[in-house]
Amino acid sequence: MTARWSLAVDMGGTFVDAVALRRDGHVAALKHPRAGRGLAEPIVEALDRLCAQAGIVSGDVDRVVHGSTIVTNLLLELNEPPVALVLTRGMRDVPVLARQDRKELYEPVIKPAVPEAKLFPESLRFEIGGRIDADGHEVDPLELSAVGTIADAMSAAGVRAVAIGLLFSHRNPAHERALRAALHARLPDLDISLSSEVDPQPREFERWLTTALDAYAKPLTADYLRTLAEALNKRALPSLRLMRSAGATAPWQEMAAQPIGLAMSGPCAALQGVAACLGAWREPAISLDVGGTSADISVLRDGRPTFTEELECGGLPIRQRCADITSIGIGGGSVVSVLPGGALRLGPRSQGAWPGSAAFGLGGDLPTLGDALCVLDRLPPRLAGGMALDRAAAEASLRDVAGALGLSLPRTAEAVVSAAAAGMAEALKTHAFQRRLDPADAVLVAIGGGGAQHAAEVAELAGMRRGLVLPHAGVMAALGMLCGPDEGDVRMAANESPWGSLPPQGEGPQSLFAPMTTVWVPAGWSWRLLPDQTLALEAKV
Numbered sequence: 001m002t003a004r005w006s007l008a009v010d011m012g013g014t015f016v017d018a019v020a021l022r023r024d025g026h027v028a029a030l031k032h033p034r035a036g037r038g039l040a041e042p043i044v045e046a047l048d049r050l051c052a053q054a055g056i057v058s059g060d061v062d063r064v065v066h067g068s069t070i071v072t073n074l075l076l077e078l079n080e081p082p083v084a085l086v087l088t089r090g091m092r093d094v095p096v097l098a099r100q101d102r103k104e105l106y107e108p109v110i111k112p113a114v115p116e117a118k119l120f121p122e123s124l125r126f127e128i129g130g131r132i133d134a135d136g137h138e139v140d141p142l143e144l145s146a147v148g149t150i151a152d153a154m155s156a157a158g159v160r161a162v163a164i165g166l167l168f169s170h171r172n173p174a175h176e177r178a179l180r181a182a183l184h185a186r187l188p189d190l191d192i193s194l195s196s197e198v199d200p201q202p203r204e205f206e207r208w209l210t211t212a213l214d215a216y217a218k219p220l221t222a223d224y225l226r227t228l229a230e231a232l233n234k235r236a237l238p239s240l241r242l243m244r245s246a247g248a249t250a251p252w253q254e255m256a257a258q259p260i261g262l263a264m265s266g267p268c269a270a271l272q273g274v275a276a277c278l279g280a281w282r283e284p285a286i287s288l289d290v291g292g293t294s295a296d297i298s299v300l301r302d303g304r305p306t307f308t309e310e311l312e313c314g315g316l317p318i319r320q321r322c323a324d325i326t327s328i329g330i331g332g333g334s335v336v337s338v339l340p341g342g343a344l345r346l347g348p349r350s351q352g353a354w355p356g357s358a359a360f361g362l363g364g365d366l367p368t369l370g371d372a373l374c375v376l377d378r379l380p381p382r383l384a385g386g387m388a389l390d391r392a393a394a395e396a397s398l399r400d401v402a403g404a405l406g407l408s409l410p411r412t413a414e415a416v417v418s419a420a421a422a423g424m425a426e427a428l429k430t431h432a433f434q435r436r437l438d439p440a441d442a443v444l445v446a447i448g449g450g451g452a453q454h455a456a457e458v459a460e461l462a463g464m465r466r467g468l469v470l471p472h473a474g475v476m477a478a479l480g481m482l483c484g485p486d487e488g489d490v491r492m493a494a495n496e497s498p499w500g501s502l503p504p505q506g507e508g509p510q511s512l513f514a515p516m517t518t519v520w521v522p523a524g525w526s527w528r529l530l531p532d533q534t535l536a537l538e539a540k541v
Contacts, residue, residue, distance in 0.1 A: 005056050007237070008065045008481040009043055010266050013073075014292025014333055014353045015385060015449060016046040017475040020054050021482045028054035029475045031384035031449065031516060034353035035362070039070065040228040047232075058236040065481040066252075067243035067269045070224060071217045071262040076314040078115060083215045084124040084154050084162040086179065087208065091167065092125045095208050114316065120212055124157060126150045128166075128179065136171030144182055151186040161191035163215040165208035170200040191218040198258060199319050206310075206319045213318060214260035221259035225252045243269045243481045245311065245322040260320060263313055266477045267296040268323040270447055271305035273480025277470045277534070278303045284442040285468075286432060288424065288458060289476070290450035292370075293331040293350040295424050297431045298324060300445070306435070326431040330423050332370035332450050333357055336416050338404040344419045358397035361390040367397040372416035375409060378453065378520050380513045384474065421454050425461035432462075439464050447476040452519040456508070456537050460522070467537035471498045474516030497533055504529045 003022050010017045011034070020028040030053060032046035043066070051057070074080060085095065098113035116122070128150070129143030154162065162183065169176045173196035180192050193215040199207045229240045229252050242255040243265040255262055270289050278285065281303045289296040299306050311322040329348030333356060337345045346369060351357055355364035359374040371394035373379050382388050395409055402412040432439045444467040446455035452469040459467050472479055499514050505528045508521030512535075519535060521527050528536045 003060060005054075005061050006063050006065070006482050007047060007050070007056075007061055008067075008478040009046055010067045010243075010269065010475070010477040010481065011039075011043060011069060012266065012291045012449075012477070013069060013294070013331065013350065014356060016042045017478040018046040018050040019472070019475050019478040019482065020050055020056060021479070027472060027479070028056075029472055029478070029516065031474060033385045033387050039224045040231060043228055044231045044235075047237075048235075061237055063238050063241060064232060065241045065243060065249050066228070067266045067477055067481050068262060069266055070221055071259050072264055072266075072313055074217050074220065075213060075263065075316060075318075078118040078314070080216060080220055081158070081160065082118060082120055082124055083212060084126065084157070084159045085120045085208070085212060086126045086128055086150060086162060086164045086183075088131065088165075088167045089127040089129050091165075091204065092122075092127050094204050095120065095125075095165075095212060098205055098209075114209065119216060120163075124154075124159065126153070130166070130175050132166065132168040132172045132175055134168055134171065136168065138172070138174070142175045142178055144178070147179070147182040148186065151183055154190070155187060159190070160219045161193070161215040163193045163195070163208070163212040165195040165204065165211055167204065169194070169196040170202060170207065173197070173200075191215060191222070193218065193258070198260060201319065206317065209317065210260060210319045213316065214258060217259040217262075218256075221262070222256040225256045228252075245320055247272060247305070247307070247323065249481065260318065263318055263320060264311055264322050264325060264327070267298070267325050267327070268305070269480035270296070270477040271298055271300065271323050271325075271480065272483045273472075273476040274300060274445055274447060274470065275304050276480070276483035277476075278445070284437055285445050286428060286437075286439060286442045286464075287445045287447060288428065288451045288455055289448040290424070290446075290454060291331050291448045292333040292356075292450075293329070293352055294327050295330045295427070295450075295454075296448075297326045297328075297424075297428050299432060299435050299437055299442075324435070326427055328423065328427045330369065330420050332368065332373070334369045334420070336367040336369065336372070336398070336401055338401055342405070344401075344405075344415060346416070346420055346423060357394070359389045359391065359394035360387060361393060365393075365397055367401050367416075369416060369420050370394075371397045372413035373453065375413040376417065378417075378511050379518055384449070384516050417454075418457075421457040421461060424454060424458045428458060428462050443468055445470065446519075447473045449474045449517055452517045452535075454520070456520065456522050456525045456539075459537070460525075460539060465539045465541075469517070469519055469535040469537065471533040472516060474514075497529075499529065499533070499535065502529065502535075 016032040131140040195211040240252040241249040285300040308324040333351040334347035357368040357370035374394040446452040512519040
C-alpha cells in the first residue's frame with residue numbers, strides 16, 4: 001500500500017520550515033532560507049525540496065497546511081497603503097480615540113494608541129446615516145444615497161480595501177450587508193470587511209479596529225494566498241489549508257476573505273506541536289520559541305496551550321481568540337545598538353531574512369544577535385538550509401559596538417548574548433507571574449531555531465532548573481500544524497535521532513549542533529538524551 005503523507009510549511013522571519021508526516025508517524029523536515037525573494041516562491045521551493053528529499057510524489061499527499069507570519073508582519077511594519085472606514089454618523093473618531101488607558105506612566109509624551117495616518121487617515125474615514133438600536137431594531141433607515149459620494153472619494157484615493165463598522169451591527173447586520181452590496185455595485189474590485197462578520201461582539205472600538213486591521217491585511221494576503229494555491233495546484237497537490245490563530249485550520253479561501261485570523265498563527269501552531277510531543281506530561285511548562293525576529297513565550301498547563309480572547313500585535317489590540325503568547329523583538333536577526341548612556345539594546349529592528357545577519361554573507365553589515373553567537377562559535381559553520389556563515393563578517397559588524405563599550409570582540413559578543421538572555425528571562429517571568437505561575441515550578445520547553453541556543457541561560461535567570469529540547473524543535477510550528485484539533489489524533493514515531501552523533505549525556509560548557517537547531521549548555525548545566533529523543537537540560541544543585 002502506498003504511504004500517505006501530510007505536508008506542513010511555516011514561513012518565519014528568516015527561514016521557511018517544512019515538515020512531512022507519514023501515517024506511520026515518520027517525520028521528514030528541513031529549513032529553507034527565505035533570502036530576498038517574493039512571499040510565495042520560497043514556500044514552493046521548500047516543499048519541492050522536502051518532497052524530493054523524502055521521495056514523496058503528489059499522489060501520496062493527503063493534505064497541505066500552511067502557517068505564515070504575513071499578517072503579523074503587516075501589522076508590525078504598517079508599510080501597506082491605508083484603508084478606508086465607513087462608520088455610523090458621529091462615530092468617525094472612535095477608532096482613533098481608543099481606550100483611555102496610559103500604559104507608559106512616566107513618559108512625558110505619549111504616542112497615539114492607534115497610528116491613524118498609516119492605517120486610516122482622517123480623509124479616508126467616512127460617515128453614513130442610519131441607525132440600529134441596542135436591541136437590533138432599525139431606528140433610522142440606512143442612507144444609501146450617500147454611497148455614490150463615498151465610493152467616488154474612495155476611487156479617487158486609490159483605496160483597495162474598506163472596513164464597515166455600524167452601531168449594533170453585531171445584533172443586526174442588515175445595514176452593513178446592504179452597504180457592502182451598494183459599494184460593490186460601484187466598486188466591484190474593492191475588498192470589504194464587515195464588523196458583524198469579523199468580530200460580532202459589543203464595544204465599538206475593539207470591533208471596528210479589528211475589522212479595520214482585517215481590511216488592511218486583505219489585499220496583500222489574498223494575492224499571496226491565491227498565488228501560492230495556484231502553484232500547489234500546478235503540482236497536483238491537495239487544496240491549501242491555513243493555520244488559524246485560534247488553533248485549527250481552514251481552507252485558504254476562507255482565510256483570504258478574513259485574514260485577521262492568521263495573526264500569530266505560527267506561534268499557536270508551535271504550541272500545538274509542543275502539546276503533541278509532551279503527550280502525558282502534566283507539569284506546568286513554559287515554552288520559549290526563538291526565531292529570526294522574535295521570541296515568543298507561553299504557558300502550557302496539563303500539557304495543553306492556554307488561550308486568550310484578545311491578542312496584541314505591534315501595540316494594537318486585536319479581539320481574536322488566540323494562544324496566550326507574549327512576543328518580544330529579540331531574535332537571531334535583532335540589531336544590536338549602544339544607547340547614549342552606554343547600555344546595549346537589542347531590537348526591535350531586525351535584519352530578518354534579507355539581508356540578514358552579517359554572518360549570512362548576503363550584504364548585511366549591521367551587528368545582530370546571530371553575529372554575536374557566530375563570534376562565540378555557538379553556531380555551526382553551516383546553518384540548516386545550507387547557509388554558510390562568515391565569521392569575519394560577523395566580527396566586522398561588531399567592531400563599532402565593541403569600540404563604544406570599550407571591550408574586546410569576544411567580551412562584546414558575550415555581553416550581547418547575555419543581554420538577549422536577560423531580556424527573554426524578564427519577559428518570561430512577567431508572563432508567568434501575570435498568569436499566577438512561579439517559573440521555578442515549571443519546566444522550560446525550547447523550540448524554534450534559536451530556543452535551545454538560549455534556553456539554559458534564560459532558565460537560570462528566571463529561577464528555573466530544568467529544560468527540554470524537543471525532537472524537531474527547530475521546525476515545531478510546521479509540525480504543530482499537523483497536530484491541530486481538526487487534524488485527528490497524531491502520533492509521531494521516534495525514528496532516527498535528530499541529534500546525530502550526540503553523546504547520550506554530558507556537561508557544559510558546550511555547543512551541541514543538530515540539523516535543525518543548536519543547543520548551548522553553559523557551565524553548571526548537564527544534558528541527558530531521553531528515550532523519546534527529547535534532550536533534557538538540568539542545572540546542578
